[in-house]
Amino acid sequence: MNLPHRFLCVITDDLLCPVELARMALEGGARMVQLRRKHASGRELFEWAVRIQELCGRYEAAFIVNDRVDIARAMQADGVHLGQQDLPVAAARSILGPHALIGVSVSGIDEARRAMADGAGYIGLGHIFPTCSKDKSSPPLGTGVIRDVRRAVDLPVVAIGGIGPENVSMVMDAGASGIAVISAVAGAENPSAATKELVRRIWA
Amino acid sequence: MNVTSHKLPRLHIVSSGREHLDMPGRALCQAAAIARSGPVIFQLREKGLAASSLYDIACRLRGVLDTSKSLLMVNERADIAQASGADGIHLPEDSCPLPGIRKAFPGLIAGRSVHSLGAAVEAEKSGAGYLLFGPVFATPSKERFGPPKGLDELAEVCRTVSIPVYAVGGITPERSLACIEQGAWGIAALGPFLDVEALPSTIETYRAYLPT
Numbered sequence: 001m002n003l004p005h006r007f008l009c010v011i012t013d014d015l016l017c018p019v020e021l022a023r024m025a026l027e028g029g030a031r032m033v034q035l036r037r038k039h040a041s042g043r044e045l046f047e048w049a050v051r052i053q054e055l056c057g058r059y060e061a062a063f064i065v066n067d068r069v070d071i072a073r074a075m076q077a078d079g080v081h082l083g084q085q086d087l088p089v090a091a092a093r094s095i096l097g098p099h100a101l102i103g104v105s106v107s108g109i110d111e112a113r114r115a116m117a118d119g120a121g122y123i124g125l126g127h128i129f130p131t132c133s134k135d136k137s138s139p140p141l142g143t144g145v146i147r148d149v150r151r152a153v154d155l156p157v158v159a160i161g162g163i164g165p166e167n168v169s170m171v172m173d174a175g176a177s178g179i180a181v182i183s184a185v186a187g188a189e190n191p192s193a194a195t196k197e198l199v200r201r202i203w204a
Numbered sequence: 205m206n207v208t209s210h211k212l213p214r215l216h217i218v219s220s221g222r223e224h225l226d227m228p229g230r231a232l233c234q235a236a237a238i239a240r241s242g243p244v245i246f247q248l249r250e251k252g253l254a255a256s257s258l259y260d261i262a263c264r265l266r267g268v269l270d271t272s273k274s275l276l277m278v279n280e281r282a283d284i285a286q287a288s289g290a291d292g293i294h295l296p297e298d299s300c301p302l303p304g305i306r307k308a309f310p311g312l313i314a315g316r317s318v319h320s321l322g323a324a325v326e327a328e329k330s331g332a333g334y335l336l337f338g339p340v341f342a343t344p345s346k347e348r349f350g351p352p353k354g355l356d357e358l359a360e361v362c363r364t365v366s367i368p369v370y371a372v373g374g375i376t377p378e379r380s381l382a383c384i385e386q387g388a389w390g391i392a393a394l395g396p397f398l399d400v401e402a403l404p405s406t407i408e409t410y411r412a413y414l415p416t
Contacts, residue, residue: 042280042300067255069283074304085254091287 001062001078001101003122003156006202007031007178010195011066013133013186014039021186022052026059028195034081034180036066049075062101069095079103081124084111089118105160107141109152116153124180125149127161128171133182146174168201178202212334213275214390214414215407216245216370217397223261224252230400231261235268237403243272244407245392247294247315249279262288275313282309292333297323302330317372319349321361328365336392337361339373340383345394349373355386362387380413390414 009032010025012018022033033056035049049063049071056063056078064079065072069092072080079101080092089104096102104115105124112123130140140161149157156177163171164184171179179202188194217238219231231248238244246269248262262278266289269276277294278285282305285293292313295302299316306314313333318324324335342352352373362369368389375383375391383391391414396406 041298042295043298046300046304068281068300070281070305070308071300073283074300074308085256087255087259087283087287091259092283095283095286 004031008199008202009034009178009180010185011036011180011182013182016186018048019051022055024192025185025195026055026061028192029199030195032062034064034066045071053077089115089120093119109148112149112153116155122156122158124158124160128159129162131162143170143174146176150175165197165201172202212368213243213245215410216392218247218394219249220398221249223250232264233400235265237400238274239268239272241404241407243274245275247277247279259284259288262290277315282312285312306331324361324365328367334368336370336372340371341374343374355382359386377409377413380410
């Protein structure tokens with residue numbers, strides 16, 4: 001599966017129903033949905049995944065599962081997103097095959113190079129700005145690192161971490177192919193409208 | 205790997221679940237002891253560990269267990285099982301549905317935990333290779349599954365399904381015999397096998413009550 005040219009990826013949070021959030025995000029123009037729910041059971045994840053995949057199909061958006069390569073494979077999702085603590089990229093690639101979309105979270109050039117060598121299809125780079133969506137002990141990277149990683153690896157870079165309407169243009173100007181958000185959409189009063197605004201700014 | 209049911213070992217040992225807490229490295233020590241004691245099923249069940257750590261441990265367990273013809277099962281995660289070369293997965297009742305997993309990972313044996321006759325029948329229909337049924341007796345670690353099922357319900361499950369059933373929950377060596385008499389293929393336990401130094405003799409003690 002190929003990535004869209006400039007796109008917004010909406011990641012599910014721990015509070016909203018993931019299916020409902022996906023529906024609102026897709027209505028608002030998100031081109032990728034990532035199901036991420038660290039404490040859910042396999043059964044819950046699978047049931048959500050089936051319904052989100054159906055929605056994504058209708059909107060021709062990509063659907064990826066965080067961490068759980070087994071679930072992505074069982075339901076033939078478009079791909080997975082892997083953190084540095086997840087299954088190695090090469091192992092995921094051998095399970096999912098050459099066409100699956102595999103994203104890898106990195107925080108710098110070395111991890112990005114390794115991800116590319118191991119078969120990643122895109123880089124999730126962050127956190128760019130301060131964020132409280134995930135426990136982060138390291139300082140934010142800033143937008144300069146987007147340029148550095150773009151120069152170092154020949155893969156699309158999806159920027160993540162503290163991105164909202166006010167700083168989307170900085171990230172895109174630095175060379176990101178897309179942005180990924182959790183709280184900017186899931187935490188918004190109107191997730192669909194928040195998505196629309198982010199997408200508008202991605203293209204501005 | 206294609207293991208027919210009658211070749212499954214009689215003893216199913218579950219890892220501590222505490223690799224990320226006070227028992228780091230315990231699973232590998234258990235595996236080393238198991239490797240000297242002959243075939244068992246060893247289930248790596250460490251919900252507190254991230255996938256990368258589980259994968260590392262599973263790969264190392266695979267290497268250690270290979271010499272003993274023991275089977276390695278990874279709890280829940282078919283991706284980690286396949287990538288590490290494990291023999292199969294063990295699915296809890298709230299796992300990703302078995303039919304989807306069977307289809308996506310046909311080379312893996314799929315064991316399943318069940319707590320009722322209905323779930324046992326359903327699991328067999330879905331392609332489970334074996335079942336863990338319990339808790340047969342009272343045990344602190346299984347209190348969340350309600351009161352013990354007892355030997356009669358175990359017997360009913362064993363009569364109804366044709367795949368191997370392992371009794372789980374408060375299974376002492378002496379009680380193993382009673383479970384076998386009710387039709388269980390083998391027994392599964394966690395606590396009795398945590399003491400690594402005593403592990404070979406613990407396994408021998410259980411074996412004395414189990415068919416060969």
